Amino acid sequence: ASSARAQAAAFAFEPISISTDFDVHVPQGYQWQPLVKWGQALFSEAEGAYSPETGVPVAMSDKVFGENTDGMETFEDEGHVLLAINSEYVNPETNLPAASEGVPQNADEVMLLKNMQGVTVLEIANDDNGWQVVLDSPYNRRITHETQMTMDGPAAGSDLVKTNADPEGMSPKGTMNNCGSGKTLWGTYLTCEENFNGYFGATGEFEETDGFVRYGIGGESRYAYEKYDERYDLSKEPNEPHRHGWVTEIDPTDPESTPVKHTALGRFKHENAEMVQATDGRIVVYMGDDERGEFMYRYVSNGTWSEGQPTDGLMSDGTLYAARFNEDLTGEWLPLTPETTGMTIEEVLVFSRLAASAAGATSMDRPEWIAANPLRVEAYCALTNNSKRGGEAMPVNGPNPRETNEYGQILRWRPANEDHGADTFTWDLYVMAGNPEVYDNTYGGSDNVTSGNMFNSPDGMAFSSDGMLWIQTDGDDSNEGDFAGMGNNQMLVGNPETGEIARFLTAPNGAEVTGLTWSPDRKVAFVGIQHPGGSWPDGEGKPRSSVIAVWREDGATIG
Ligand code: FEO
Ligand code: CA
Ligand code: CA
Ligand code: CA
Numbered sequence: 001a002s003s004a005r006a007q008a009a010a011f012a013f014e015p016i017s018i019s020t021d022f023d024v025h026v027p028q029g030y031q032w033q034p035l036v037k038w039g040q041a042l043f044s045e046a047e048g049a050y051s052p053e054t055g056v057p058v059a060m061s062d063k064v065f066g067e068n069t070d071g072m073e074t075f076e077d078e079g080h081v082l083l084a085i086n087s088e089y090v091n092p093e094t095n096l097p098a099a100s101e102g103v104p105q106n107a108d109e110v111m112l113l114k115n116m117q118g119v120t121v122l123e124i125a126n127d128d129n130g131w132q133v134v135l136d137s138p139y140n141r142r143i144t145h146e147t148q149m150t151m152d153g154p155a156a157g158s159d160l161v162k163t164n165a166d167p168e169g170m171s172p173k174g175t176m177n178n179c180g181s182g183k184t185l186w187g188t189y190l191t192c193e194e195n196f197n198g199y200f201g202a203t204g205e206f207e208e209t210d211g212f213v214r215y216g217i218g219g220e221s222r223y224a225y226e227k228y229d230e231r232y233d234l235s236k237e238p239n240e241p242h243r244h245g246w247v248t249e250i251d252p253t254d255p256e257s258t259p260v261k262h263t264a265l266g267r268f269k270h271e272n273a274e275m276v277q278a279t280d281g282r283i284v285v286y287m288g289d290d291e292r293g294e295f296m297y298r299y300v301s302n303g304t305w306s307e308g309q310p311t312d313g314l315m316s317d318g319t320l321y322a323a324r325f326n327e328d329l330t331g332e333w334l335p336l337t338p339e340t341t342g343m344t345i346e347e348v349l350v351f352s353r354l355a356a357s358a359a360g361a362t363s364m365d366r367p368e369w370i371a372a373n374p375l376r377v378e379a380y381c382a383l384t385n386n387s388k389r390g391g392e393a394m395p396v397n398g399p400n401p402r403e404t405n406e407y408g409q410i411l412r413w414r415p416a417n418e419d420h421g422a423d424t425f426t427w428d429l430y431v432m433a434g435n436p437e438v439y440d441n442t443y444g445g446s447d448n449v450t451s452g453n454m455f456n457s458p459d460g461m462a463f464s465s466d467g468m469l470w471i472q473t474d475g476d477d478s479n480e481g482d483f484a485g486m487g488n489n490q491m492l493v494g495n496p497e498t499g500e501i502a503r504f505l506t507a508p509n510g511a512e513v514t515g516l517t518w519s520p521d522r523k524v525a526f527v528g529i530q531h532p533g534g535s536w537p538d539g540e541g542k543p544r545s546s547v548i549a550v551w552r553e554d555g556a557t558i559g
Helices: 002-010 107-115 210-214 345-350 352-359
Strands: 030-037 069-077 080-087 118-127 130-133 141-143 150-152 178-183 189-193 247-250 260-262 270-277 282-289 296-304 318-325 330-335 367-372 379-383 409-415 424-432 458-463 469-473 490-494 501-506 512-518 524-530 546-552
Touching (some): 030 130, 069 189, 080 512, 118 189, 130 546, 282 379, 318 352, 330 352, 379 458, 409 458, 458 512
Parallel strands (some): 069 512, 150 260, 367 458
Antiparallel strands (some): 247 260, 282 296, 282 367, 367 379, 469 490, 490 501, 512 524, 524 546
């Protein structure tokens, strides 16, 4: 009880207990309601298109909110409040007719799945009923697997990204598996392409290159796109996968703008993109590659920026680095260049994993979101879990110290000289998740994990303006065995100074919590609930991934 009181004293809310039901729970004195649900109309022509039994018809599928909400950011433009929101992937069984048994049976069904993923830009407004989607706002926009894009940076136009459909290698179509997000200092959206490999298959022979193997390309395709669209067929367009796995920039304030894939930031299974600034004004972007044993990355621009200055070249002219962690709690950013890797710069960027291996980067336990503290020069990365850690193939190391790591940890680093542009840093583990009821060794977690706040698989993270670290989980919600007492996936708040962590929100069973942003006045948090179970939130029909609004009943700020 004394530790619960201490937590209550340290946080603005009374921490909540676990849940195992199909609902969302928030602390006493807080409320929540859905803001936008899978299938909800963005335009009046799509009103009523969603059916609780059958979902969304293909004809309206690019005029509604997509499925499986993920990273998101808030923007303001001339008094309008906008959200840009990722739809990471689709559950085919949820979207397709039952007769299709989860596999698209024709080109229309493929198009439906393509349209339910990607990015949504929408306007929201606050009225007597809270924040609502502005139907038919000129800002409302869907960006899908079909949207025309451009590329910039050293790999744009290279032979590695040329296809039959785009012999110049400058005009890719679509952004896919949009996982985490980022916001540039100049107010545009960064959407991060994660498990793009799963969208490609083959109807004939293709060459299994080192690049394909390292990125998992050439396995079973997830949605059978290649049967209906040559772009996804490795035997027809072997370079198409090289055009995905990038950080893509979108201007949410201009619905006519063309998204840009930034090859200078490297190609891997991007989680999010956390932009900060070096002391000298250069742009720094921290990025994780979510795969067991892969790396953490940093991009540093050559040019500098300040408010009101042009942004040309900031995301296309710079250096990509991968992180090395030493056992003595120091570390360094290793530049990935032709000199350090023996690869051309085009190869370094298209096959960044191979380049980082050549440079000697440290293998990590699935780097998910990275969040930078706005109040001091430090950053955090959620290392979600790693069933393959341990043994000779992937030995334990300093920041990844546990074999068969099923709980995950959050790594923290502080750049030298309090400068995100510095090439060295010190590091520690902010928290090792674990179960102190089951284990009394390192699997019980670090000292700041208790029976009252335990969780597994930290994933989404964001700092609020008051310097608190909000932690979202995507883990085992069986509430059994090694996970007994953890309940459903959740969102917690961590105090970076004291290490204390308190549970703020619990999700419906089956869901992960991912994506967090705030209203401009910081009175409302927008939280993503992905792949819920049951019939959440409608209470009938199909489950609907949704963004919810959470606020304090007394109207105080919460972020
Ligand atoms: Fe899409 Fe690594 O989470
Ligand atoms: Ca994630
Ligand atoms: Ca995850
Ligand atoms: Ca997910």
